[in-house]
Amino acid sequence: MKKLLVSLMLLAPSMAMAQAPVVEDDPFGRNTLQELSTAGESKDIFVVISNIVNIILTFLGAIAVLLFLYGGFKWFTSQGNSEQIEAAKKIMGAAVVGLAIIFASYAAAQYIFDQLSNQLL
DSSP, rough: OOOHHHHHHHHHHHHHHTSSSSSOOOTTHHHHHHHTTTTTOOOOHHHHHHHHHHHHHHHHHHHHHHHHHHHHHHHHTTTOOHHHHHHHHHHHHHHHHHHHHHHHEEEEEEEHHHHHHHHOO
């Protein structure tokens, strides 16, 4: 069993590298990364604004999840103290409401951007 695991660990890097052809002049694929650059391309304003809104909402969602985890940790470490349990419940409840608002605003923003881009284009 141990030999099987070692052989799989040794084969894993070669399987991961098998996804792209290896060029003799560029064995590490540095030139293929330059082809992915979008510096010269112009993007639609709706795409740019939509990406900014998605980044902001993702950041806010991460904060809400961290607040929920903090509330759970506070409850877990309360040692039966009812005041700390109530504070933890409030934090967790606020985090759940925040996540619901974030999901709703994401859906609304996507709908608005889709409708505006369909009407203007």
